[in-house]
Amino acid sequence: MSASAGWDTIIVGAGAAGCVLANRLTASGRHKVLVLEAGGPDNRLWIKVPAGFTRTMLDPAVGWGYENAPAPETADRAIPCPRGRVIGGSSSINGHLYVRGQADDYADWVAQGASGWGWDDVLPYFRRAETRAGGDATVRGVEGPLQVTDPRMQHPLCEAFISGMQSLGEPRNPDYNRGDQRGAGYYQYLMQNGRRWSAADAYLRPALSRPNLAIHTHAHVTRVVFEGQRAVGVEYRQGGALHVARAASEVILAGGAINSPQLLQLSGVGNPALLAQHGIGVVHAAPGVGENLVDHYAVRVASRVRGVGSLNERTHFPRLVLEVLKYMVARRGVLASAVAHAYGFVCVAPEGGRPDLQLLFAPASFQGGKMGRAKMETAPGMTCGVQQLRPLSRGHVRIRSADPFASPVIQPNYLKHEADVATLIAGIRFMRKLYASTPLARHVAHESWPGADVASDAQLVEFARTTGATVYHPVGSCRMGSDADAPVDAQTLRVKGLAGLRVIDASVMPSMVSGNTYATTIMIAEKGADLVLADQG
Numbered sequence: 001m002s003a004s005a006g007w008d009t010i011i012v013g014a015g016a017a018g019c020v021l022a023n024r025l026t027a028s029g030r031h032k033v034l035v036l037e038a039g040g041p042d043n044r045l046w047i048k049v050p051a052g053f054t055r056t057m058l059d060p061a062v063g064w065g066y067e068n069a070p071a072p073e074t075a076d077r078a079i080p081c082p083r084g085r086v087i088g089g090s091s092s093i094n095g096h097l098y099v100r101g102q103a104d105d106y107a108d109w110v111a112q113g114a115s116g117w118g119w120d121d122v123l124p125y126f127r128r129a130e131t132r133a134g135g136d137a138t139v140r141g142v143e144g145p146l147q148v149t150d151p152r153m154q155h156p157l158c159e160a161f162i163s164g165m166q167s168l169g170e171p172r173n174p175d176y177n178r179g180d181q182r183g184a185g186y187y188q189y190l191m192q193n194g195r196r197w198s199a200a201d202a203y204l205r206p207a208l209s210r211p212n213l214a215i216h217t218h219a220h221v222t223r224v225v226f227e228g229q230r231a232v233g234v235e236y237r238q239g240g241a242l243h244v245a246r247a248a249s250e251v252i253l254a255g256g257a258i259n260s261p262q263l264l265q266l267s268g269v270g271n272p273a274l275l276a277q278h279g280i281g282v283v284h285a286a287p288g289v290g291e292n293l294v295d296h297y298a299v300r301v302a303s304r305v306r307g308v309g310s311l312n313e314r315t316h317f318p319r320l321v322l323e324v325l326k327y328m329v330a331r332r333g334v335l336a337s338a339v340a341h342a343y344g345f346v347c348v349a350p351e352g353g354r355p356d357l358q359l360l361f362a363p364a365s366f367q368g369g370k371m372g373r374a375k376m377e378t379a380p381g382m383t384c385g386v387q388q389l390r391p392l393s394r395g396h397v398r399i400r401s402a403d404p405f406a407s408p409v410i411q412p413n414y415l416k417h418e419a420d421v422a423t424l425i426a427g428i429r430f431m432r433k434l435y436a437s438t439p440l441a442r443h444v445a446h447e448s449w450p451g452a453d454v455a456s457d458a459q460l461v462e463f464a465r466t467t468g469a470t471v472y473h474p475v476g477s478c479r480m481g482s483d484a485d486a487p488v489d490a491q492t493l494r495v496k497g498l499a500g501l502r503v504i505d506a507s508v509m510p511s512m513v514s515g516n517t518y519a520t521t522i523m524i525a526e527k528g529a530d531l532v533l534a535d536q537g
């Protein structure tokens with residue numbers, strides 16, 4: 001076993017949060033930082049090409065290959081749970097959408113004991129992180145590392161979708177990232193000049209030349225090393241050998257919502273009963289580690305299209321050749337597009353209130369209704385993903401064995417809470433109303449997925465349970481809060497009861513935000529970096 005020392009801080013994971021931390025913590029030149037990433041470089045073509053998302057998301061060369069544990073509420077299926085294992089982490093394989101959530105989400109966090117994380121507290125970090133040309137400068141950033149851009153294509157079906165929403169009383173909202181999401185419009189993308197703009201592009205690459213930053217790839221951290229109750233380093237496997245790296249100041253876990261709790265448990269920080277079951281000695285009893293997992297779960301409603309083309313026809317020979325040329329010459333066309341083009345944030349709760357449903361619309365349709373996870377169909381089609389914004393079901397991440405290379409049990413318990421089922425079914429019905437609205441109806445030949453014969457509540461529930469899938473947003477498994485069960489302290493992001501150890505990634509969210517989770521993770525890491533720097537002087 002080799003040993004290295006001389007680092008002030010060790011960051012586990014060069015994913016979304018890890019890249020932010022690597023940049024911010026080394027900017028002054030005063031702190032020596034080592035980043036350990038289990039995956040390899042992010043130099044594959046399909047990582048850079050936006051439409052490559054459909055190819056990389058389940059590619060074992062850049063991902064962990066996780067599956068959610070089967071559960072009766074989702075027909076005992078092992079639903080894939082893609083997570084990036086590559087420089088940039090999941091930001092190198094994600095769907096490019098930039099969504100901050102609602103101001104009220106952060107009020108919810110404060111109410112759950114995360115004081116200091118209200119909308120007014122976090123807004124400066126959202127702004128610091130991004131460059132958004134032409135936005136409202138009081139809420140949008142103008143000189144941050146993230147490039148937040150508009151789609152390079154506005155398809156007529158998207159316009160019909162937005163007009164359809166307006167015909168149902170929903171406003172056309174030019175910017176859903178101001179704290180109040182309600183309405184419809186085009187998604188904002190994390191792209192620059194028709195290419196993916198990952199956290200590695202935004203934060204890591206600009207810092208790579210700093211002499212006080214080192215990054216080791218294919219370095220899988222297997223446990224945190226403790227001396228008493230203080231984390232003093234990590235053990236990791238790289239090139240078939242075991243290494244130890246020591247940190248003078250602290251270890252920061254940025255492994256994401258699945259791997260950070262797993263690593264804590266492997267290191268003796270977790271529920272004592274679980275640790276005992278796998279023969280792991282308790283360093284610190286923290287039963288909340290790995291609990292409170294929450295994820296978005298979506299179903300898709302698709303339609304055959306008439307009177308206008310869709311993207312389907314452009315992804316098959318011979319028109320695909322044209323698209324490839326268009327991309328090579330101008331970085332435009334189908335290959336420069338994310339899967340979801342237009343958005344809707346609506347409230348379907350009978351009592352009204354904040355939006356509780358997100359719509360992800362694509363002027364394209366996919367085999368088996370699998371939006372973005374299967375080849376596009378050949379006949380023209382359109383699809384809308386329907387997801388409840390703030391699920392109440394909670395699950396867990398628990399180690400399966402003491403083997404650090406074994407995947408943990410990931411159980412999000414989708415649709416366990418009856419309210420989640422009710423919102424999803426109301427969402428499908430809303431979507432059907434939208435397809436029937438005048439602007440969209442003239443383009444609907446017939447509903448192709450699930451099909452008009454799936455009509456009763458019971459049939460829709462069955463459809464949701466048997467065909468829904470993750471929207472790739474697991475969070476909350478090392479939640480921050482002030483109650484005794486919350487494993488992470490909200491003021492410092494330190495693991496409670498231990499010294500020299502923090503968690504800074506998507507796992508610390510106390511509850512789900514209303515939308516895709518990348519922007520919020522970046523915000524957490526921006527604020528987390530300030531907390532670390534304040535402590536390190």
Ligand SMILES: Cc1cc2nc3c(=O)[nH]c(=O)nc-3n(C[C@H](O)[C@H](O)[C@H](O)COP(=O)(O)OP(=O)(O)OC[C@H]3O[C@@H](n4cnc5c(N)ncnc54)[C@H](O)[C@@H]3O)c2cc1C
Pocket residue numbers: 012013014015016017018036037038039057082083084085086087088089090091093094095096097098099219220221222254255256257259260263471472473505506507516517518519521
């Ligand atoms: C397919 C997909 C599509 C998505 N689409 C969107 C979207 O369009 N918009 C959006 O907002 N969000 C999206 N997300 C979610 C978003 O990408 C995540 O919320 C965000 O990346 C989480 O950041 P993180 O830093 O917590 O974890 P990650 O970005 O996953 O980074 C964790 C990193 O830690 C590394 N790591 C883990 N364990 C170890 C270990 N033991 N040793 C060393 N390294 C380790 C991993 O390899 C990885 O690089 C998507 C996610 C996926 C997977």
